[in-house]
Amino acid sequence: MSIANIVVTLEKLEKMHKSLLELALAKTEYIKQGDMEKLDQLIKNEQSHVAAINTIEQQRQVMVTDYLRAKGIALTDTPSVADVITAAENSESTEKLVSVRERLIALLNQLKMQNDLNQKLVMNSLQFINITLDAIRPQQTEQFNYSGAQIRGNNEVAKRSFNDFKA
Template identity: 60%
Template sequence: MSVLSTLEKLERMHKSLLELAHKKTDIIKANDIEALDELIKMEQAHVAAITTLEQQRQLMVTDYLRAKGIAYTDNPTVAELIDAIDSEEEKQQLIATRERLLTLLTELKVQNDLNQKLVYQSLQFINIQLEPFRPARPDAFNYSGDEVRGQSNQKKVTYFDSQA
């Protein structure tokens, strides 16, 4: 398996993950918790496969750079590989695939940010709806004996006590 084929597989997996992210937006809007749960399971499987492919990619790039006697970073990048490749055709293929993958990653980040905001708004809406059913806070009814008789321990602020 070559680095290019691994990058193409990563591209396909990220495209599929982006499709799931778009579906997730619709599911969140529809407030379908069961479908959301199933979709999250599919996302986790995609992420696991992407992680495996990314590890393979790093290993292949490391092996290639080591074989050429080129110093590389701890996590060798495709950019480092592109710089090391002699064949102009392979370089162009890697550059094109890398650019498509970077575009997909940007789109995926934008979509995931949107989904996160939608989930947050949904949670806020649920909290607002549940507020009337929550018991009152205990500190709201913290009366001492003087307050019950109409004498508060708090200093009364009058108009003359305030500062402009």
């Protein structure tokens, strides 16, 4: 396994994450507009992107594991690209690997910030909906008798005052 193959795989991951970031940006607009149909379609598209990213990530892990084993490096946890960078000897391929890794990390940070923003927008929308529903719903008034038990049913006796009764 060569570093060039790992670089190609990381570039695929970078391309897929860029596409995912574009979807996250579009999602922000749909949330702001309240366009649920487009948002639903976008989420389905986003799920297919995530599935493809998971597949590529599994390939990357296998490649990194194979590379490190070929170098005779004992693996303790899930091997990372940083482990490959430390084990690599060729400076040119290492520079490419470092460059792609840094771009991918920056892209992941952007994606995380955009997803955080989308989550906050959705939460604000839900809070607004709850406040609106609370304002529209009639307030329930609970009636209690002298013992503190709630009166059940729609009983006329419960609605009368003490002065309404005749001796």
